[in-house]
Amino acid sequence: MRKAFISPTKYVQGENELLNLGYFVKTFGEKALLIANQDDVNRVREKLEKTAAKFGVEFIETNFHGEASRVEASRLQELAKKESCDCIIGLGGGKAIDTAKVVAEGKNLIIVPTIVATDAPTSHSAVLYTEAGEFDDYAYFMQSPSVVLIDTTIIAQAPTRFLVSGMGDALSTYFEARATSRAFANVNAGLPCGAREGVCPPAKSTNTALALAKLCYETLLEDGYKAKEASDLNVVTPALENIIEANILLSGLGFESGGLAAIHAIHDGLTILHDAHGATHGEKVAFGVICQLILENAPSKELYEVLDFSLSIGLPVCLEDIGVKSITDEQLTEVAEKSCIPEESIHSMPFKVDVEQVKSAIKVADALGRDYKLRKQEK
Structure with a gap:
């Protein structure tokens, strides 16, 4: 009988752990596409700026539209190519995380949940929805995220x-x-x-x-x-x-x-x-x-x-x-x-x-x- 088990390469959880995000970006290069809605970015901006300065990396913001759809993923893939990004970061809730997985296609992917509303962060699969918010399909990739980074102080501040x-x-x-x-x-x-x-x-x-x-x-x-x-x-x-x-x-x-x-x-x-x-x-x-x-x-x-x-x-x-x-x-x-x-x-x-x-x-x-x-x- 053939059996299988899959997991992310690294899982890190702790207080103020977002301050170490730049370290993980640096393992891929110096520029990361940051897939997150603006409210989530604003919530953690101070920590993002600190980690970017400390490790010498750049975050390319995307104004994520909020729905994990094929249309949005395609837009962001083009942006990643245009900006020559070295890795993809999915920061926020399940929709941003799943969109990041589609954009990254299983490569150089860092997941940073700001809420823990789903179990999406560790998986090599994503749930896709239509632009209207109805379930569309599942997508699967070659591997699970390279890094899952959890800042528990951010989670504690969420609703x-x-x-x-x-x-x-x-x-x-x-x-x-x-x-x-x-x-x-x-x-x-x-x-x-x-x-x-x-x-x-x-x-x-x-x-x-x-x-x-x-x-x-x-x-x-x-x-x-x-x-x-x-x-x-x-x-x-x-x-x-x-x-x-x-x-x-x-x-x-x-x-x-x-x-x-x-x-x-x-x-x-x-x-x-x-x-x-x-x-x-x-x-x-x-x-x-x-x-x-x-x-x-x-x-x-x-x-x-x-x-x-x-x-x-x-x-x-x-x-x-x-x-x-x-x-x-x-x-x-x-x-x-x-x-x-x-x-x-x-x-x-x-x-x-x-x-x-x-x-x-x-x-x-x-x-x-x-x-x-x-x-x-x-x-």
Whole structure:
């Protein structure tokens, strides 16, 4: 059996670590294309100026448009060529990071998250969206980022919603890795040449990936609430550091080498709902966790453990929590159909899943989540 595991070349996490960014740029050259929206650049400008001066490097700003689309990536690739940049930096949230991956095409890439809302930073894959913000496709590259650099003081200053959203994304890691392992399904780590059929032989997950995914879940349960409290106060604590690592490193390695299943497929289906566009990736994923647990008829103890955790930190447990106050049967069918297209990860479940099953799981997850939330509020 062929197995595969993939990871970034270097992961560095610590307080004020952004001051060392210039050192890593210097390993590639002297000029870096900085893909980040202007607000994120302004938040960290003082540190960028200090590290540029200290290490003698130059950052080329790009006025990133905010959507990880093919159109935006093409524009930035032309800019990188025009400016003769030696490396690419993706600084900010998931959209800037994924755009940087597309622009870099797997080479000389430094990822600097300013929020930990998704597990995108460590992976060799990117999620592409249309200009309108709907899910488009996945892109895969030859390798994971060269450097992932985390400044925990910056993360602590970010709105807590982003940290909680990242925990929503990380919450899916163990359950999807477990399902993929049980199904002996293929994982993205085995596709360094891209997702095209026949280019690279498929690979299964490793015990290492599943162990990391399980540790991710255990860390969330242990430190999630404490980390949220630290974030609310804009301070760095051991619990916050552990959750930053869980959101980015454990979840990133866990999903990519452990596999995706129904949760992220249902997330992709939910993106077609206009009312859900205000919810973050991780918030929609968190609801998808409940849907997958319903699909696989997970033990009640496990289901209610997830619900309790989600409610304790403010993650969605029903459709209304992601902005969808009502949904027609036609809309629900469209969500389920998109979740079940041939390319989707839902087919990595250890049993066959069809559109009607997904519709039923979403309905039950929504009703169960609403009821459980109401009962908790009444106590």
